[in-house]
Amino acid sequence: MSTFSERIRNGVITENPIFVQVLAMCPTLAVTSSVVDAAGMGMASTVVLIGSNVIISLIRKLVPDKIRIPAYITVIATFVTLIQFLLAGFVPSLYKSLGIFIPLIVVNCVILGRAESFAGKNKVFPSLFDAIGMGLGFTIALVILGSIRELLGAGSILGFKVFGNSFEPAIMMVLAPGAFITLGILMALLNQRSINKTNKVNYKIAHFHEIDPVTGECTGCGSCAHSCKR
Known part of the structure; x- marks a missing residue:
């Protein structure tokens, strides 16, 4: 499974x-x-x-x-x-x-x-x-x-009208240019989502802190400008 x-x-x-x-x-x-x-x-x-x-x-x-x-x-x-x-x-x-x-x-x-x-x-x-x-x-x-x-x-x-009679269809969307435009926009949105997700993970990793139980100082990321206290 x-x-x-x-x-x-x-x-x-x-x-x-x-x-x-x-x-x-x-x-x-x-x-x-x-x-x-x-x-x-x-x-x-x-x-x-x-x-x-x-x-x-x-x-x-x-x-x-x-x-x-x-x-x-x-x-x-x-x-x-x-x-x-x-x-x-x-x-x-x-x-x-x-x-x-x-x-x-x-x-x-x-x-x-x-x-x-x-x-x-x-x-x-x-x-x-x-x-x-x-x-x-x-x-x-x-x-x-x-x-x-x-x-x-x-x-x-599927042949069923979604918008009213006042809607003006964009004929270009059922032609070749519409295919390129639609695919390009969808791929851009999906790629941006993937980039945002990756950046969020990298941000969490870069700002991850481990606190020393004895001194109370940060021992994790090594990039802190100051000591992290509990």
């Missing part, structure tokens, strides 16, 4: 593929004009990621090192083809909306990167949990971007 929670946290927060590692920018910027498209791409990529991670982990000792990348791509392409057929058969509207970005999941650097850096070196269950975590992180990031862009660019979420 600890491995599961660790891999989930890693994918969603610590090493989020979009906000932290800045991977898969092509689908991130292209399909997040609406929540439906963003969620659809995220879930499709997650299914491919889970399937490919599990299979690659199972065959990791059977694949010669020299051909591991072509072998990984073949496995990924197999799952992408299955997802493509399923979407075309059961969700044709989403299939049409995502278009070329469904087959392009084959070269999604998040999926190939996890195959190379994790699934190809670890057992099945850790690889499965890693895929779930990274898939969730990728999907959540896409949905956040899609929600903001659809809300500001169309005044609605």
